[in-house]
Amino acid sequence: MQPFRAPERHLMGPGPAPVAPSVLAASAQPTIGHLDPVFIALMDEVQQQLRQVLGTQNPYTVPISAPATAAMEACLANVLEEGDSVLVCVNGVFGTRLAEMARRCRAQVRELAFDWGRAVEPEAVRAALAEQPAKLVCWVQAETSTGVLSDSQALAAICREVGALSLVDCVTAIAGVPIRIDEWGLDMVYAGTQKCLSAPPGLAPISIGPRALEALAARERAPQSWFMDFNLLGGYWAGEGKRAYHHTAPVNAVYGLHEALRLLLEEGLEASWERHAANARRLWAGLEALGIRLAVPEAERLPPLTLLEIPEGIDDAAFRKYLLETHGLEIGAGLGQFAGRCWRIGLMGHGSNEVAIGRCLRALADGLTHFGHRADAAPALDAAGVAA
């Protein structure tokens, strides 16, 4: 068996996003012990970095040693007990997943459905809670399946009014759009490393606020998961002298996350949000120049991830295969209702830049010509001033 050689790819799908060379290099430093004082100090730094990035003073702000899917489940499994009522806003795949996971926690789950490709409507949530209260309300701030941004600030305010806890999926939101946990009053947030943080996939930052910790303390039964039990995990992240063994942290992945967070904070959080927004507008203009329709109304679009309609007559899989094989370019397929109808283009983290936009638009133009959809796609980009 031969050593694996990773091909050169331009990652412009829904994640993983391209990882900066210094992040890859950081993660390839020699492994040290997870109980080493130097590693414990690094864990403390990562927690501080995450607090800055998430806009919170929550002491309980740590990366879970598993993908964001596990962090989603961890939040639910810690706060929900059998029979608890939970309202899940569903406007895409990840809302659907939240509801399914909550059912496995034996909660009473109500799904509040919104059109896919549209934001969660705060007034609908208010009405649903007036009709029947819930212990927990869940939504996805940045729906990775549809490229839609929902208004976490407005939704959190409604939760506060009625005394419900909030759980927010920030997987594609983190570092790409504003998240202000303390200012908005979010109770639980989970995120991923492989989107706008531009670290390799595998870890999942979470932040747990005081009201959620009170709910956890008031549980009658221990959470169904030992690996994800926030009481035990909190002890593991408690710092030098107080730390209790729980599992072996993925040491090298934490090195990489630290470097990714350092790069982000060096750029500045607001600068990162603005960069994601400005580059998204550039991409949208270029797609429109190609005559490609964007599937989400502009006010609800997610800058890091754009949902676009597949031009008529184009074979979804064949076109993406061509992009990958001819241009080394990965864009994302549609998910759920959008499978075969839409693509997703990510401009995330290290990958949100003008070179990537030009490359993507030029590759799309070439593909449209190759598949006989539009002969003049490249000239249309020239006319729109897109770099060749």
Add this chain to the structure above:
Amino acid sequence: MQPFRAPERHLMGPGPAPVAPSVLAASAQPTIGHLDPVFIALMDEVQQQLRQVLGTQNPYTVPISAPATAAMEACLANVLEEGDSVLVCVNGVFGTRLAEMARRCRAQVRELAFDWGRAVEPEAVRAALAEQPAKLVCWVQAETSTGVLSDSQALAAICREVGALSLVDCVTAIAGVPIRIDEWGLDMVYAGTQKCLSAPPGLAPISIGPRALEALAARERAPQSWFMDFNLLGGYWAGEGKRAYHHTAPVNAVYGLHEALRLLLEEGLEASWERHAANARRLWAGLEALGIRLAVPEAERLPPLTLLEIPEGIDDAAFRKYLLETHGLEIGAGLGQFAGRCWRIGLMGHGSNEVAIGRCLRALADGLTHFGHRADAAPALDAAGVAA
């Protein structure tokens, strides 16, 4: 905030073990998409490698995208339903953990206790099962907390006789001592990457045999965990054309695991077992030359991890701090009943070699002299022929 610079450490604790440079380099290759055909082909290769290493044809042999602690829980949560009877053999921390996790799955848990520092006794298990049957029997083949090896072959035979399923913790066993899933008839096995496989921590190989899959198919209720649901995970690892999205695999960690498995298979599995055994004997002889007592009877000792008694009058924490700061050497503290009474020295994977043994023994000798325990420790090693 400054970039993190990992210190140089000699890892000779209970894990993580030292990682080969080519494994670190492999994991630092550019991230590619987890749905990329090249990555899916890599996932297939990793599954083949794991089958070889675990001695099985089980199609369901994959690395879980999380630490071994999660894999332990995943096995229990998939096979156990509320009220199921499970017999857990407890001879250390990880048996205790298995029992606690099984309780969180709402199973009826019986713990069969053995002295810490001693192996699980097959005849005691046979008697316990005769007295009361169990759906599942769990044990730890290589107890990382005590450095003890139990006889999985004998224990599996007993399970087969009575029709119980077996679940075996092979975290420190994999690549360090023989595991022959098919020959012995083990039903479920989980392992870790950061011990004798010498990959960074963060992934956990599992292998699930046909009888366990039948039990999974016969469940009345879906497993309590969605992230760890083996039905969903199996779809994710099903290969090109059949793969169903579940979570985002930790792409770079899988690169590293592939390279670590490649190195192991290049050396040869039996050669690796023999190397671990031979080096363990060298370490034991050297420790005895220093007058240090080994805490486990020789027939039950685990070659990759040795439990030794802290010499009288030595301050546990101060001594280990001295080794770390003066020699860059990490050895492990005792856990549970052995905290403050014993240390653990690992000779795992890439770290099981004569240079490491000499360095460790010389550092221990220096420490014993430094702390006034024994002035002639170094000459004792000279006399025993330990390399300086």
